[in-house]
Amino acid sequence: MKVLLIQPAGNCEKLSSTLANHSEPLGLCYVAAYAKQQGNDVQIIHQITESDDKIIRMVEEYRPDLVGFSTMTYNFNNAIAIADMIKQTTPAKIVFGGVHVTADIESIKHRSIDYIVRGEGDHTFSELIYAIENFASEAQLRKIKGIVFNDKSEIINTGMPDRITALDSLSFPLREGLLVGEAKYVRHGLVYPAVSKQRRASINASRGCLHKCSFCTSPMQWSYSQEYRSAKNVVDEIELLIDKYQINYFELRDENFTQNRTRAIKICDEINTRGIKISWYCQGRISDIIKGNFVDTKLLENLKAAGCFEIEYGIESGLDKSLERMQKGITIQQTQKVVKVTQEAGLVVHALMILGFPWEIKQDLVDSVCFARELEVDKYRFAFFVPFKGSASYEAINKEQIKDKNINNWTTDTPVVSLKDMNLSELHSFRNYAYTAVYTTSFYERCKNKAAIPKLKETYEDWMNFIRTLVV
Numbered sequence: 001m002k003v004l005l006i007q008p009a010g011n012c013e014k015l016s017s018t019l020a021n022h023s024e025p026l027g028l029c030y031v032a033a034y035a036k037q038q039g040n041d042v043q044i045i046h047q048i049t050e051s052d053d054k055i056i057r058m059v060e061e062y063r064p065d066l067v068g069f070s071t072m073t074y075n076f077n078n079a080i081a082i083a084d085m086i087k088q089t090t091p092a093k094i095v096f097g098g099v100h101v102t103a104d105i106e107s108i109k110h111r112s113i114d115y116i117v118r119g120e121g122d123h124t125f126s127e128l129i130y131a132i133e134n135f136a137s138e139a140q141l142r143k144i145k146g147i148v149f150n151d152k153s154e155i156i157n158t159g160m161p162d163r164i165t166a167l168d169s170l171s172f173p174l175r176e177g178l179l180v181g182e183a184k185y186v187r188h189g190l191v192y193p194a195v196s197k198q199r200r201a202s203i204n205a206s207r208g209c210l211h212k213c214s215f216c217t218s219p220m221q222w223s224y225s226q227e228y229r230s231a232k233n234v235v236d237e238i239e240l241l242i243d244k245y246q247i248n249y250f251e252l253r254d255e256n257f258t259q260n261r262t263r264a265i266k267i268c269d270e271i272n273t274r275g276i277k278i279s280w281y282c283q284g285r286i287s288d289i290i291k292g293n294f295v296d297t298k299l300l301e302n303l304k305a306a307g308c309f310e311i312e313y314g315i316e317s318g319l320d321k322s323l324e325r326m327q328k329g330i331t332i333q334q335t336q337k338v339v340k341v342t343q344e345a346g347l348v349v350h351a352l353m354i355l356g357f358p359w360e361i362k363q364d365l366v367d368s369v370c371f372a373r374e375l376e377v378d379k380y381r382f383a384f385f386v387p388f389k390g391s392a393s394y395e396a397i398n399k400e401q402i403k404d405k406n407i408n409n410w411t412t413d414t415p416v417v418s419l420k421d422m423n424l425s426e427l428h429s430f431r432n433y434a435y436t437a438v439y440t441t442s443f444y445e446r447c448k449n450k451a452a453i454p455k456l457k458e459t460y461e462d463w464m465n466f467i468r469t470l471v472v
C-alpha cells in the first residue's frame with residue numbers, strides 16, 4: 001500500500017521558545033520503518049519544513065492509499081484541517097495516532113478520521129494497513145488491539161495494544177530527509193558542538209516510565225511500564241547514524257534514561273568500548289540519582305565519560321507541597337543535592353520547571369523561581385501547567401479553572417489555567433519575569449567562565465541571544 005505519514009505543525013512551531021525543540025518526529029519515523037518493513041511504500045512529511053501547498057501537491061502526485069497523522073494536543077486541529085482537505089480530493093483512508101488521540105478517542109467523531117491507533121503504534125498500524133488492504137470485515141477489525149473506529153453510530157474501541165517487549169526487533173526509525181542539521185531546520189541551544197557545527201539525531205533507547213507524575217500522560221500512553229533496547233542495538237544505531245549521516249550530537253529521548261542504571265551504564269560502556277567519540281544529552285530523574293543517603297555519582301561519571309554533556313531534570317517546582325501534590329516523589333533538598341553533584345561531574349544541567357499548578361498562588365510561583373535561580377544551572381525551561389487529557393491532572397482539575405479551551409494553545413508555552421490570584425495574562429508576563437530572573441547578565445557571565453565546561457563558551461552568546469528573544 002502507498003502510505004503517507006504527516007507530522008502536523010501548530011502554534012508550538014510559531015513560538016520562538018520551541019524552535020529549540022525541532023527534531024525528527026521519532027514516533028512517526030518508527031511507525032514508518034515498521035510499515036515499510038511489512039512491504040508498504042512509505043513517505044513522511046514534517047509540516048514545519050513544508051508549505052500547505054506542497055503537502056497538497058505531494059498528495060496529488062503520490063496518490064496515497066492511506067494517510068496517517070501523528071498528534072499531540074496542540075497540532076490536532078491542524079491535522080484535522082489537512083485531513084479534511086485530503087478527504088475532499090482523494091479516497092485515501094485517514095488514520096490518526098499519537099498521544100492526543102490515544103487519550104481522546106471521541107476524536108473519531110470527526111468525519112475525516114477513519115481510524116485511530118492508540119498507544120504504541122508500530123505493530124497495530126501495520127496490522128490495520130493489512131486489514132484495510134484486504135477489505136477486512138468489521139468483525140476482523142475488532143480483533144486488532146489498539147484501534148478505534150466507527151461502526152454505524154457506535155464507536156468501537158478495541159482497547160490498548162500489548163506493549164512491544166522485544167524492542168530490538170523493530171527496524172531503526174526511517175529518518176531520510178528529516179535529520180536536523182539539514183538547512184531546513186532552525187535551532188538554538190547551549191550545546192556542544194555549537195549549533196552551526198552540529199549534525200543531530202534523536203534516539204529512543206527505551207519506551208515508557210515507571211512513575212505517575214500527575215501532569216504527565218506517559219502512564220496512560222505506555223501503561224506504566226518501561227521497555228528497553230539492548231545496549232548493542234542502541235549503539236549500533238548510533239554508529240549507523242555517524243557513518244551514514246555524520247551525526248556528531250545525539251539526543252537520547254527516553255522519558256527517563258537514568259531509570260535503570262545498570263542498563264544506562266551498559267550503553268555508556270558500549271560507546272566507550274567501541275571508541276565512539278560523540279556528544280549527547282539525556283533526560284534523567286532526580287530520584288534516580290539520590291536514594292536515601294546514596295548519591296549515584298558513579299552513574300554521572302559514566303555518562304560523562306561516554307560523551308554525555310547535559311542532563312535534563314524534571315525539577316518542576318521549588319515547593320515541596322507542590323511536588324507532593326503532583327506525586328513527583330522528590331523533595332527540593334534532593335534536587336539541590338543532585339544538581340550540585342551533576343555539575344561537579346562536569347555535566348550541564350537543564351532545569352525543567354512548570355509554572356501555575358491549579359492549587360498555586362502567585363507567591364508560590366515567586367518562591368519557585370527563586371529556588372530555580374538559586375540552583376544556578378546553565379539552562380532553564382519554564383513551561384506552563386496544562387491539564388492534558390490522559391493525565392491524572394485532567395481528571396482532577398475543576399474544569400472552570402481552564403480559561404483557554406482552544407487546544408491550539410495547549411503547547412505549555414501559553415497559560416491555559418488561571419490561578420486564584422493570577423489570570424492568564426498575568427501568568428504570561430510572569431514567565432518573562434522568570435526567565436529574566438534566572439538569566440541575568442551577571443549570572444550569565446559566571447556561567448560563561450565555568451571551568452567544568454570550557455568547550456561550551458563559544459555557544460553561550462548564541463544561547464543568550466536566543467533567550468533574550470523570549471523575554472521581549
Ligand code: B12
Pocket residue numbers: 005012013018021022023024025026027028030031068069070071072073074095096097098099100117119120121122125204207215216217218219221253254255388389410411412413
Ligand atoms: C521526547 C519528547 C519530546 C521531544 C521530541 C518530540 C518529537 N517530536 O519527537 C521534544 C523535546 C522535541 C518535545 C517537544 C514537545 N513536546 Co514532547 N515529549 C517527548 C516525550 C518525553 C517522548 C516522546 C517520544 O519520542 N516517544 C517515543 C516515540 C517512539 O513514541 P511516540 O512519539 O509517542 O510515538 C508512538 C505512538 O504515539 C504512536 N504514534 C505516534 N504518531 C503516530 C502516527 C500514526 C499514524 C500512528 C498509527 C501511530 C503513531 O506510535 C509511535 C511508536 O510506537 C513525550 C512523553 C510521552 N509520554 O510520550 C512528550 C510529549 C509527547 N511532549 C509533549 C509536549 C506538550 C511537547 C511540546 C508541545 C512542548 C513544548 N512546548 O516544547 C513540544 C512539541 C514540539 C514538537 N513539534 O514535537 C506532551 C504532549 C501532550 C499532548 N497531549 O499534547 C508529552 C506527552 C509530554 C506530556 N506533557 O505528557 N517532546
Ligand code: SF4
Pocket residue numbers: 209210211212213216217218219255256285314
Ligand atoms: S514526568 Fe517524567 S518521571 Fe514523571 S511520569 Fe512523566 S515521564 Fe515519568
